[in-house]
Amino acid sequence: MRTIFDEIQRVPVIALTATATEKVQEDILKNLNVDDAVTYKASFNRPNLFYDVRPKKDVGREIIKFIKQHQGKSGIIYCLSRKKVEETAQMLNVNGIKALPYHAGMDAAQRADHQDRFLMEDVDVICATIAFGMGIDKPDVRFVIHHDIPKSLESYYQETGRGGRDGGEGKCVAFYSYMDIENLEKFLQGKPVAEQEIGKQLLADTVSYSETSMCRRKFLLHYFGEILPGRQLRFVRQLREPEGSVRRHRGADDTARRDQGKQAAPQRPLHLRPAHWHHDQ
Numbered sequence: 001m002r003t004i005f006d007e008i009q010r011v012p013v014i015a016l017t018a019t020a021t022e023k024v025q026e027d028i029l030k031n032l033n034v035d036d037a038v039t040y041k042a043s044f045n046r047p048n049l050f051y052d053v054r055p056k057k058d059v060g061r062e063i064i065k066f067i068k069q070h071q072g073k074s075g076i077i078y079c080l081s082r083k084k085v086e087e088t089a090q091m092l093n094v095n096g097i098k099a100l101p102y103h104a105g106m107d108a109a110q111r112a113d114h115q116d117r118f119l120m121e122d123v124d125v126i127c128a129t130i131a132f133g134m135g136i137d138k139p140d141v142r143f144v145i146h147h148d149i150p151k152s153l154e155s156y157y158q159e160t161g162r163g164g165r166d167g168g169e170g171k172c173v174a175f176y177s178y179m180d181i182e183n184l185e186k187f188l189q190g191k192p193v194a195e196q197e198i199g200k201q202l203l204a205d206t207v208s209y210s211e212t213s214m215c216r217r218k219f220l221l222h223y224f225g226e227i228l229p230g231r232q233l234r235f236v237r238q239l240r241e242p243e244g245s246v247r248r249h250r251g252a253d254d255t256a257r258r259d260q261g262k263q264a265a266p267q268r269p270l271h272l273r274p275a276h277w278h279h280d281q
Helices: 002-007 022-032 059-069 082-094 108-119 153-160 178-188 193-211 216-223 252-259
Strands: 049-055 074-078 099-102 125-128 141-146 170-176 233-238 273-279
Touching: 049 216, 059 082, 059 141, 059 170, 082 099, 082 125, 099 108, 108 125, 141 153, 153 170, 153 193, 153 216, 170 193, 178 193, 193 216
Parallel strands: 049 170, 074 125, 074 141, 099 125, 141 170
Antiparallel strands: 233 273
């Protein structure tokens, strides 16, 4: 890429990326030898998306319950394997939920047919591997479920970002078990050492996100180098907790001290649920 760039150096060039951390942005500029380039960066904040991580227990029943609470809404379920995609789609259909599978093991015609039926709302749910979603612009996806935790926060952000593109509410639910992390670590075996180290660090970041006691929106934004002002976002809290949540969500002000590098004082557990998002004027 750098060789090509050097050959066309008199031609204006724009480099685009969707979910690059600050380190990746620096690497892109370095590899293209354009250290003096002007950089424009939009906010990573998707205020209409709600992020929730739940323990991976009886996940099939939990998914069915969640979808039936959002009857008639369009949603995507991401799974790590083709087998799990097929099993999940079958499970949903048996329980009266219109769903179709989508993965790279299917022929192109069948994938296109399932994609079109989802876009035309002949089915409510598409169960897919990461092969689904690139270039798909369905604006009214109301939920994105991760049956398995993804291998990186970049993947997670891109996949959850397919929800709520019309500005309406989108719920992002991920089911987390450390066994998924162990399985992903096995996939790294046999790869070059440098690639293994990068992969392990990405997994470590995913674990930190899944197990954090911080507001997950704030964690994601911090990961991508963006700071969420303490008063930009506030929660309307209800005295109950999302069933099965791994960690309780806390408001932005509750974690301000942590972002300043100070140890937050222990707090008594609160049964809180962020029900709606509001922006200060």
